[in-house]
Amino acid sequence: MSTVPTELAVGLRDALGLQAAVETGTFEGASTRLLAGTFARVWSIEWSAELVDRARVSLADLDNVRLVHGPTQDLIGSVAAAAGPALYWLDAHYAGPGTAGSGTDCPILTEIAAIDAAGHGAGSCLLIDDADIFLSPPPMPPGQKHPRYWPTLLETIDVLRARHDRHITVLGDVIVAVPPACAVVVDRWWHRAPASVQSVS
Template identity: 35%
Template structure:
């Protein structure tokens, strides 16, 4: 009954505009609190948004590819900064929620599936460099868990296998890599990347 009520409420025309307003208000409050505390790690979502916008502007990127849609907050924040947005989500429930949130926005394409498999299909469609935001690692809660806690190797292999594309890749929470046996260390990931593309510029 509770789930049915939620579905009905989300169909009200004003639901998503009000929801988006509330999300932005909360994110600004989180930013103020983060700055007050001396900017500890991890940074709030709004800082990550600004990072993506900075790199997109610096390299003239008009396509965003995200792995790990979650609630769709990054897609919402980036929708006015890109001409085309792709986002992959493993959880069926989160994918369906995001479909409702971005219904009718033709330049936003949501994909349900494992990013380690689906990313290749998106890359094959690209005819220009893109900004990749890799955020599909398992983080408990409502997030879905695939065959691996993070498909980062598979994701990077798809990206690196395409020649002559100056893609820019940003990995969320990369500082945590190497702190869990299920995740590679940044050193291991860097070695993997350079084994595929020795000229890759890697920054941490």
């Protein structure tokens, strides 16, 4: 698990005039706090009731954050419609002990489709954490009934391109999908990023 690349988020915010950010997978709230310091309005969706309760305490000082409890695939469409054009930090998939969703499908394809269906996808930026898992998806657990437990990187890119023209790349451990006009923002950030950011964690 990595955290929001804040300098990139600021560059994309300024290039597109974004006022909102949407996070899936609140976890301990560290990324939520970074987004709240960068954007006027932040939504964070978390499946685990325990993690939501903890975040309500740890983020109580932030009046621009709205915590939403439930599965992201069920909730992100309505959040996307309310947020308008936004920066998305998509990190709701299971990523080890302490995170929600063990033994369930990775929801990323449904999340992307819901964002695009909400009507603001073309002007939004999608940053997907844990790119290394998409590069080499884990095996399906015993008893899994779905044909695809975790999408590959190429399957994810296909859905990212299904409705909008996007500049898509993988930098460090993040899949980056932004409007084509923002490609230069991404490139400039990457060339300035320290080696610790450029390495896959």
